[in-house]
Amino acid sequence: MRMDVLTLFPEMFEGVFHSSILGKAREKGIVNLHAVNFRDYAGNKHGSVDDTPYGGGGGMVLKPEPIFHAVEDLLERRREAGEEAGRPPRIILMCPQGESFTQRKAEELAAEDHLIFICGHYEGYDERIREHLVTDELSIGDYVLTGGELPAMVIIDSVTRLLPGVLGNEMSAVTDSFSTGMLEYPHYTRPVEFRGWKVPDILLSGHHANVADWRRKEALRRTWQRRPDLLENLDLSPKDRKWLEEFEKESGRNMQE
Incomplete structure (x- = not known):
């Protein structure tokens, strides 16, 4: 180009x-x-x-x-x-x-x-x-x-950064915030524990399907919290909708507390 x-x-x-x-x-x-x-x-x-x-x-x-x-x-x-x-x-x-x-x-x-x-x-x-x-x-x-x-x-x-060969990991651009229609999920790296704050256990499990599920859920949660307007254009699965209901209930409980 x-x-x-x-x-x-x-x-x-x-x-x-x-x-x-x-x-x-x-x-x-x-x-x-x-x-x-x-x-x-x-x-x-x-x-x-x-x-x-x-x-x-x-x-x-x-x-x-x-x-x-x-x-x-x-x-x-x-x-x-x-x-x-x-x-x-x-x-x-x-x-x-x-x-x-x-x-x-x-x-x-x-x-x-x-x-x-x-x-x-x-x-x-x-x-x-x-x-x-x-x-x-x-x-x-x-x-x-x-x-x-x-x-x-x-x-x-x-x-x-979207051109082929520019980024070391081609998947980086694919999973960026907004590329999927949602904000990106949280990231963690070493050490496993820092000042008492631990990496979520699921990311250490080695179970790729569960990790993918967690990332989808957390991306959806972050989008719901910070940019709910983006959800209007998302093709939500039944599982996504169930998670959104879960976020709403958690929010309601937190407000009551």
Whole structure:
């Protein structure tokens, strides 16, 4: 996979692209990551990429020309190098007005060949960028940051770890929180006892079916406690429903006590 980031601050990505999981994925050749300064495509002697909004108002708006030209140049360079993918790239606008980014979206994007992220600053984007260039608008939460760089880093990390060969254990991504529709079950490791707190006996039993049952139950319990909204979209088995009833009864007893 190739990921290009259009940004006014490419230096922000240096540490991220060369560290930890992303750095290893680049070294293995699983993902190509590039940060492009779209100021280089400003087309004026001042390198100006923004202007005042028509109709008045505060702040500055990113102009369409630099961003269109940057995307078009990226695609042309790929064609000339014979690297053009079979499918057109997903061009993603980082924007607080966009669709909320989820694990499902990460899985969808991980199936693509080429992603281009556009990171804005200032008051906003010229609307023609939204209407005629991008394929997706994504937000990582209902709050506003100074630019799209940090959200782009979050999404790039989330997508990259799903690519085959990136994680040492391929099952890690499969059992992550949200990948199953629920929050992940609790984890334990050595020592068996720490300051009087012991690992649940069932995890030491070596009985794989019982361990799998316990993990499912505890994932369901954690989801019920912390994100009950997720249960609305889950395909619950009769055993799951029985466990939920059990949690409700335990909660009622605890409140009475």
